[in-house]
Amino acid sequence: MLAAGCAAPPKAAAPSLFVVIPSSADGHVGKIVVTGGNDTRVIDTAYGAQRVDANGSLVPVKMTADTVRQDFGTTLAALPGFPASFMLYFLEGKDELTPESKAELQKVFAELRKRPLPDIAVIGHTDTVGGLAYNDRLSLARAERMREMMAGMGIPAERIQAAGRGKRELLVPTDDNMAEPRNRRVEISVR
Amino acid sequence: MRSALILATALGLALPALANDVGLVKVAKGNVEIQRGSDRIPAKVGTGLRASDVIVTGADGSAGVTFTDNSLVSVGPNSVFAIDKYSFDSTTHVGEFEGNLKQGRLAAVSGKMVKQSPESMKIRTPSAIMGVRGTEFLVQVDEPGK
Numbered sequence: 001m002l003a004a005g006c007a008a009p010p011k012a013a014a015p016s017l018f019v020v021i022p023s024s025a026d027g028h029v030g031k032i033v034v035t036g037g038n039d040t041r042v043i044d045t046a047y048g049a050q051r052v053d054a055n056g057s058l059v060p061v062k063m064t065a066d067t068v069r070q071d072f073g074t075t076l077a078a079l080p081g082f083p084a085s086f087m088l089y090f091l092e093g094k095d096e097l098t099p100e101s102k103a104e105l106q107k108v109f110a111e112l113r114k115r116p117l118p119d120i121a122v123i124g125h126t127d128t129v130g131g132l133a134y135n136d137r138l139s140l141a142r143a144e145r146m147r148e149m150m151a152g153m154g155i156p157a158e159r160i161q162a163a164g165r166g167k168r169e170l171l172v173p174t175d176d177n178m179a180e181p182r183n184r185r186v187e188i189s190v191r
Numbered sequence: 192m193r194s195a196l197i198l199a200t201a202l203g204l205a206l207p208a209l210a211n212d213v214g215l216v217k218v219a220k221g222n223v224e225i226q227r228g229s230d231r232i233p234a235k236v237g238t239g240l241r242a243s244d245v246i247v248t249g250a251d252g253s254a255g256v257t258f259t260d261n262s263l264v265s266v267g268p269n270s271v272f273a274i275d276k277y278s279f280d281s282t283t284h285v286g287e288f289e290g291n292l293k294q295g296r297l298a299a300v301s302g303k304m305v306k307q308s309p310e311s312m313k314i315r316t317p318s319a320i321m322g323v324r325g326t327e328f329l330v331q332v333d334e335p336g337k
Contacts, residue, residue, distance in 0.1 A: 013317035016292075019329040023300070030301070030326035033310065036319035043328075052319040072329050075267030075296045078253035080217035082300070083261045117237045119215065119257075191257050 012054050019049040019063050019072075025082050034058060084111050085189040087171075088146070092129070092179055093138070095145040109153060111190055118155065119191040122146045124164040127183035128176045132166060140164030146186050212239035213277040214258040218265065222249030242277040246270070248295065260286055262302030262312065269334075270295025275315070279304055288312040297330045299323075 018034045020043045031044040037056020043049065047068065049061040068076075086108045088101040097105065112118050124143030126135040143162035151157040172182045216223075216238040223234040226245040232238065234246065234254060246254055248270045255265040260279040266272045271293040279286035286304035290297075292314060301323045304311045310322035316332050 014294075015333045016316035016318050017329075017331040017333070018319070018321055019331075021327050021329060023327045028326055030328065031324040032328050033322040033324065034319055035321070052316070054318060056318055058319075068329065071331065072267065072296055072298060074253050075265055075270075075298045075329070078218045078220060078255040078265035078267070079298050079300070080255040080257050080263050080265070082263070083257070115217075117215075117217065191261065 013056075015051060015053050017049060017051050017061065018043060019047065019061075019068065020044065021068060022046045024079075081115060083189060083191045085187060086111075088186050088188065089181060090142055090184040090186070092127075092181075092184065095138070095141040098181070105149070108188055108190075112150070112153070112155060115190065118159060120150065120155070120160045121187075121189045121191075122150075122160060122162045123187045124162070125169055125171070125183060125185050125187070126167050127180040128167045128170070128174055128178050130177075136164055136166040138164075139166045142184075142186050146188065211241050212259075213242050213274065213279070214240040214256045214264075216240065216254060217257050218253070218255030220253045221251030221268070223247070223252045223254045240274065242274055245273040258288070258302060260284070260288075260302035260304045262288065262304070263300040264290065265298045266292075267296035267298075270297065272297060283307075286311055289315065291315040292330050292332055293317065294332050294334075296332075298328075299330075300327045301325050 018032060020030060020032055022029050029046045031042060033040060033042050034050050036052035036058055039058040041050050041058050047063040049063045051059045051061045088104055089098045091098060122143045124139035126139045143164050147160045147162040150160055170183050172180050174180050216234050216236055219234050219236055224247045225232045225234045226247055240256060246266055248254055248266055248268055250268055253267050257263055273291040275291050276287055276289040284303045284307035288304060301312050305323055305325055309324040312323040314321045314330055316330060
């Protein structure tokens with residue numbers, strides 16, 4: 001009911017407030033552009049804020065980390081976790097992880113456990129040793145192997161998309177038929 | 192082994208439930224509903240969202256959503272947030288996101304489409320419109336009578 005029939009008349013509309021906050025991931029301060037009535041203002045400072053009154057006029061407001069916590073605490077607490085991505089590396093010509101990456105896998109699993117219902121994309125890659133078709137198969141086998149391991153820890157397989165990119169997307173550009181450990185990898189992104 | 196791979200690949204492609212979904216409910220606390228046309232669907236973790244859905248929270252409700260371009264949006268209690276428009280091309284990262292906070296509070300983190308083209312994400316309120324150039328921001332619509 002509440003959602004229906006609220007057009008956006010410029011006059012006598014409910015006032016609103018816009019605030020830029022530092023990124024909870026890296027502290028980066030972004031930029032927004034607010035337009036109300038005939039006024040347009042850019043906000044590009046941490047806790048910079050503009051209030052738009054019922055007539056569409058803009059008034060700067062001073063917000064702080066504390067006032068944001070007070071007014072938006074419940075809202076911010078519901079923000080989902082940031083997408084995370086991981087890179088794991090494989091032994092040459094195999095769908096078996098390097099010993100270092102086997103250890104790194106625990107971090108991936110820990111991240112997955114933190115998320116109630118993760119969407120996961122696993123993209124396999126190879127180095128340039130061998131033909132296109134061989135590497136397409138190998139990259140997919142690597143991605144599928146990761147998918148099996150994740151399914152083995154209880155993540156529903158339908159939430160995991162696996163794809164192989166063969167040698168099309170090299171992390172380190174090389175000539176053809178070059179063994180390069182950094183290209184033999186899977187990228188895992190967790191949303 | 193080969194047949195297992197082919198089977199797994201077929202499953203990987205068979206995700207019809209996600210085809211029309213523009214986002215996914217990741218956090219749902221208290222009373223949270225999705226208004227889709229004339230239907231009211233209780234929102235749970237894992238509920239898919241479509242363009243033109245409206246998220247409605249009760250006095251004890253809050254919800255968090257991830258969109259396909261990795262934008263994140265959460266709404267607080269007593270809020271009404273409509274996804275007026277949403278499109279995103281995962282190959283070119285071109286997209287359009289127009290949200291409408293009719294009531295309540297919202298926190299958001301912009302995603303890949305804004306990185307590709309600034310202000311492709313817009314949030315409307317009853318009194319204003321905001322273009323997002325990045326990254327994290329808050330919006331509040333005052334309660335009536337305040």
